[in-house]
Amino acid sequence: MSTPPGTTDSDHPAPLPRPRSASGGTPQQGGHMVICGGDALAHRLAVELADRYGQRVTVVVPSLQHGHGPRIAALAADPQRSVDVIETGETDETALTAAGVEQASALALTSEDDQANLHAALRARRLNPDLRLVVRVFNRRLGQRVEQLLDRTVLSRHPGLSAAALEASTTVLSASATATPALVAAALGGRSHALHIDGRLLRVAELEPGARPDGTPLALLATEPRPGSDPADHLLPDPDTIGADRPRAVLELLGRAEPPPRPRRRPALAGLPLADLFTSRLRWALAALTALVLTLTAVSWQLTGRPPLHAAWLVILDVLGIADPADDAGPAGKTLQILSAIAGMLLMPLLIALALDALGTFRTATALRRPPRTLSGHVVLVGLGRVGSRVLDRLCELDVPVVCVDRDPTAAGVARARTHNVPVVIGDATQDGVLDAAKAGRARALLALTSDDGTNLEAALAARELHPRLRVVLRLFDDDFAGDIYRALRDSYPHAETRSRSVSFLAAPAFASAMMGRQVLGAIAVSREVLLVAALDTTGNPHLAGRTVAAAHRPGAWRVLALDLAAPDRRSPDLADPYTTAPELLWNPDPAHVLADGDRVVVATTREGLSHLTTGTRMTAPQ
Missing domain, CATH: 3.30.70.1450 (Regulator of K+ conductance, C-terminal domain)
Incomplete structure (x- = not known):
């Protein structure tokens, strides 16, 4: 294992020592793989490269005491694996040089900070233009543009390089996007998911x-x-x-695969649930008032002999209270005017109630949609972070009804849920009543995809109390913990389907293959x-x-x-x-x-x- 680097300042970093292997010797340089990151993906990727592919790996971690640093250090201490570790607070040029990037065959940047990964990728490409880069980026649009930029550097050195070889020189991947199909497939069970290949x-x-x-x-x-x-x-x-x-x-x-249709411009209110703007009670009241006006119009037409349209106009004026008193009318006309005025008195509170109810529904519709009362057979998605946002997109592509739950109204996926017109319940899934509001008792599956293992587990157990046969898919960061939880839930609920998934476990094979x-x-x-x-x-x-x-x-x-x-x-x-x-x-x-x-x-x-x-x-x- 390497010794920690010396203290540095931001302007003049001190030179980092050369990496030390687990056995205490200097690791072989040239043709090895470098991983920069201290998270679960970096740990799993190091295991993949060392165990599955037999590669020599150097891992640059921000800390050996926090996160997955201790586990990565344990890999370096294992004499059966050719893994070396460097501890550094920043993946700067000095750290990359100490890791042997200039002689390495591939570099993976697994941090969750897109900007830090792209900055390190540009530094590494400058040190080794022939280096194969695998960059973890959540913002795919930014990643594709940077991928083209990095590939141009390779093409300038090798003008005759084939398109396939150029594609392999830089690969931008998203751990959440790579793991999403498997998570969706696990939630939908018998329902298949799709892969898009060659159109x-x-x-x-x-x-x-x-x-x-x-x-x-x-x-x-x-x-x-x-x-x-x-x-x-x-x-x-x-x-x-x-x-x-x-x-x-x-x-x-x-x-x-057909290209997605171009989105049509719709009026601002086109996405509102118009059926909810007028509740059933208001619709019945409005229908009764309309019937009353029509009845008064028919009576006025028969008594006065006026044309139907003119009679209707006079009745509406009376209902609205803006007509003159019928002094010269007979008893029938005066009685009709009194009845119209009474109808107008009934109309005013009805219009006020309608306006207030529509205003409240409008505010709800323009903010977050609530789950319909009769909803069933849907998927409850707990957690609208990066992974949850990707899973939400895929479920909407498959036309699967979804109800989202997140305690943070500013989470990354809340805006996406509003775009997809998906109901969202704001609240902690571990608190009483939140999963009830999401109709988890009538759901087909629950996906717990927050960034906290305890929250995911507690949400799954709470959902199982509501629906013992509910299919549950858990996102767990610790692979061993995921296996233990899977076996425990399977034994406790033998008639229900349980799947525990680690995003790093699902994404690491794609990252390793790209390297x-x-x-x-x-x-x-x-x-x-x-x-x-x-x-x-x-x-x-x-x-x-x-x-x-x-x-x-x-x-x-x-x-x-x-x-x-x-x-x-x-x-x-x-x-x-x-x-x-x-x-x-x-x-x-x-x-x-x-x-x-x-x-x-x-x-x-x-x-x-x-x-x-x-x-x-x-x-x-x-x-």
Whole structure:
């Protein structure tokens, strides 16, 4: 483990010592991986790179005593892992130099501060223009622009670089966006979620025994594990050995993703719930008053002989109290005027009540929508931070009814909820009555996605008291704690579905794969395992090159889904673009087709399988 750096000042930082390995020697330089961050993602990413990919890793942490610093320090103290640690308060040029960025092959910036990550990325690119950068950025629009800026630096040094290689030089990822599909899939259970690849929609459908997929099946992703078997044995099985009498998850090809329609300009009041502006009691009162005016008009028409429209005009004037007394009218006319005046007296409080009720509803509608009284079968989303905002967007894309809960009215996702016209309950989900207001007792699922593990757990337990069979998905930062909570809730509520998810656990494989220079197109959660959909180059890969599509399939590890038909210099740098106008993938390629050097394929793979595919190492034969 490295010794803490010397004290520094803001203008003239003192030189940092060279990183020290866990064994006390100087770590090898050149070709290693550098991670800057002290959070859960940095810890999980270091484990992924060291254990799955066998890489030498140097982690630059702000503190070894706070956050995940002690856990990262424990990795460096483990002689079985090649991990080194540097403690520094700021990721400046001195810290990057001490970590060996100039000789490193890849750098990951995992801090939750977008500006700090982008600043460090620019410094690192200046120190090593050939460095592969993976930057965690929540603001995707800003990240894409900085990604283009960083790529131009590489292109200036290598003008003939292919688009695919340029794409791998800088990758901007969001941990919340990477983990969102798996969180939504866990909440919706049997309802599938979609991946957008090459302009096509790929749906992950969970099928009951005997059920057939609706779309074109691409791959059998998983089946129900047998009792006592290895949890990984049910992933990517050979379809010829699996019957249709077992529950299974299938990847389906549905069709082309249509570009989203252009938003139309609507009047300012178009989004208001007009039905709520006029309550049922007011509508009945208004209908009764209208009927009374029509009755008085008909009587006036019959008694006076005036035309109907003129009679109606006179009655309305009388109702409003602005007509002259009917001195020259007979007893019938005077009686009619008295009745009209009485109707006018009834109209005034009705109009005042209508105005006050509409004003209150208007204020509520322009602020936050409340859950309808008859709502049921919805998803309760607790926490509207970064992760909650991403999950809210995905649920709205799938047209799933949602009720949001957050104790902070200024949270990042509250404005998004207002944009989507989604009901929001402001309050602490752990307090009495808050989940009741969100109609959690009639919900189909609850997603607890706050940044506090205790709050998420308490909200889940409170929701289970309201609905013992409620499907619950917890966001927990500690992986071990997530596993313990999952088992405890499963044992306490055996008839309910419980899923515990760590965002770092779901996002780390995508970050690690990007550091290895491969493009991960999506992540699929199957039980507590993660399947990845990735685009790989077959050149020099012993598992792919020279093999047929059928022979390249490795049960429990990976399966080829599609073949890129475009020439290497014309390939799309981003197959995950959902609205591409030039699709280039051949899905379900001929099993007899031989993969050659220079081909690009899309595979569904486990994390361990991707490690072997990217490193070219052999796998032990399946038992």
